[in-house]
Amino acid sequence: MSGRFVIIGAGPAGMRAAEVLRQKSPEADILLIGDEPHLPYDRPPLSKAFITDALDAARLALKPESFYAEQRIRLKLGARAEAIDRAGKTVLLAGGERVGYDRLLLATGCSGRTLPATLGTAVPVHYLRSLADAERIRAALRSGGEVVMIGGGFIGLEIAASARKLGAAVTVLEMAPRLMSRAVPALISDFVRALHERHGVAFEFDARLKALARGADGRPLVESARHAYPCDLAIAGIGAEPNTALAQAAGLAVEDGICVDAWGRTGDPDIFAAGDVTRHDSPILGRAIRIESWQVALNQAAIVAAAMLGAAEPYAELPWLWTDQYDCNIQALGLFEARLEPLLRGDPAAGAFSLLGLDAEGRIAAAITVNNGRDMGVLRRLATARAALAKDALADPQRKLSDLLKAARSG
Ligand SMILES: Cc1cc2nc3c(=O)[nH]c(=O)nc-3n(C[C@H](O)[C@H](O)[C@H](O)COP(=O)(O)OP(=O)(O)OC[C@H]3O[C@@H](n4cnc5c(N)ncnc54)[C@H](O)[C@@H]3O)c2cc1C
Structure with a gap:
């Protein structure tokens, strides 16, 4: 099948889908639209080597710029898709341009969940999802000091490890009784807690955040129900929300993710979705799942791109992801x-x-x-x-x- 293939979201899933569309359809007109100004890049190093080893941002690119030209993949970066007109088969971009499609892929990923505004605005809180976020955190960590990390999930703990490597004092506030509690059993949580404690990280579990304020000396103060933590830097890693607004406004089914089958098909035969933003049927697990994993984003997107061209193979793989904290590598297969x-x-x-x-x-x-x-x-x-x-x-x-x-x- 040839025609106009438009991909919204220039992350790993969008990039991989474009690559596979080109491999399988020499004639296809492929347009990759991303709201960030960068070429599609790798997020996993952001919380790890990017912060500690001052990795050059250019090294995060998944493919060099020449790849897109050679593969005749048109890039529209720094461009935000604002709406989908399903009847007219067009995408409206910020600024008013309309782009027509025959087949559309939504690969809009996730955004970091933010703390409730009721906690106050006296203290700027950092979040980590994008390269721009990572650059801000890296610059702030350069001066060491005291860091309060709100959230003891994968990303929070990776940032904690990176901050310790840079010499900052770190306290992690976790609302659950143990670390990474949604993803791993207690034995792994306990192992990781001991690892961080050996590296000097302090924890408060069952932590209830009360306020973000300023102390008498003007320093940021993160207050839980039990303690007040003066700090130089407050960072929150409290999970991510799928970017479903476009799909929802277009009347597609959304339930903590864009609902798709094992081929990435939405209810509209010309609209597909792939990557972190999807709640997809898993033939192996026998139910729909939404996973935030680099490997799932790449492999599912490859299958979905083929399905956009009419291929019959479903995405059927046990999810896999990894985390690196200090010199410890943890990999998780399945749920x-x-x-x-x-x-x-x-x-x-x-x-x-x-x-x-x-x-x-x-x-x-x-x-x-x-x-x-x-x-x-x-x-x-x-x-x-x-x-x-x-x-x-x-x-x-x-x-x-x-x-x-x-x-x-x-x-
Ligand atoms: C700090 C960090 C560390 C991580 N570490 C690991 C790890 O160690 N192991 C692992 O397996 N996974 C890790 N992940 C998860 C992994 O990076 C994601 O699973 C992966 O990036 C998902 O790819 P995606 O293409 O689906 O979405 P994303 O990477 O989120 O890309 C989506 C893109 O679409 C853009 N977009 C959204 N809406 C629009 C719109 N309306 N118009 C235009 N563009 C839009 C977004 O800005 C973004 O650039 C990490 C993630 C982060 C943030």
Whole structure:
């Protein structure tokens, strides 16, 4: 299929979709629209090496500018899509320009959730979603000082680790009783808490924010119900909201994400969606999920782009994501739901281990590796093979997972 393909959102999902559209359709007219002024770039380093190693912003670009010219992908950067006219098949841009499409992809990603205004405006609070946000935080951290990090999820903890590396004193306020509580079981939370405490991070759990104020000396003061924390810098990493306003205003189904099937199809046959903004059907998990993951954004977008051209293959992959804090690498495969039985492989005290989540039939449905990324490839294949495995063999780090996989495949 040829025709006009318009993509709104120039993040990893939008870029990857454009790339695959070109690979599969030499004739397609492809336009990638993004409201940020930059070429599509990688967000994961923003909370990590970008802050600590003063990584050059240009090195974050997913592809060089020449790629878009060579692939005949037209870029419209610094351009915000304001509305979709489904009947007229046009997109309205800020400034009044209208762009026609035959097939439209929404890859608008997420925005950082913000604290309620009722906390007060006396203290500027930093958030981290974009390169511009990261540049501001990096500049503020240059002078060290005291940082209060509101939120103990992946991004909050990565920023905490980066701030410690730069010599700042860090206190993390977490409203839940443990870290990363939505994504990982308690054993991993406890391991990560101990890791940060060894690096000198202080925590308040079950924290209820009361106010953002100024102390008598004029310094910012972050007040919880129990304590007041004077600081130089307040940063909040309290989750992200999918950018669904365009889709919603256009009458597409939205429910904490744009609702799409495993091909990225919305209810409109000419409008698709991909990446962090989607709540998509997962054939593997048997339900709709919304995941904020670099890999999902890239791989789902590739499948959706092919589907826009009529391909039949669905996006069917267990979600995978990673986080780096200090020298600790954690990778998570699947969703570690409460119904799963946790099985430990290796010794957390040794600093490298895996935690497997087994379903009622003894099959691996989720896995988390801690400084043990080399297990992840085989764990993914074991999960895909859906074979019931002997628990004692799985729990024994001396038994090679690849041997268990071979046995599962031949049995
Ligand atoms: C600090 C940080 C660290 C991260 N670390 C990790 C990690 O370690 N591991 C991991 O797996 N994932 C990580 N992630 C998540 C990962 O970056 C995202 O999953 C990924 O960026 C999603 O890609 P996307 O293209 O769907 O959305 P986005 O990257 O959000 O891109 C969407 C783009 O669309 C633009 N846009 C929105 N609305 C409009 C509009 N109306 N008009 C024009 N443009 C619009 C947005 O400004 C944005 O540029 C991290 C994210 C952040 C913020």
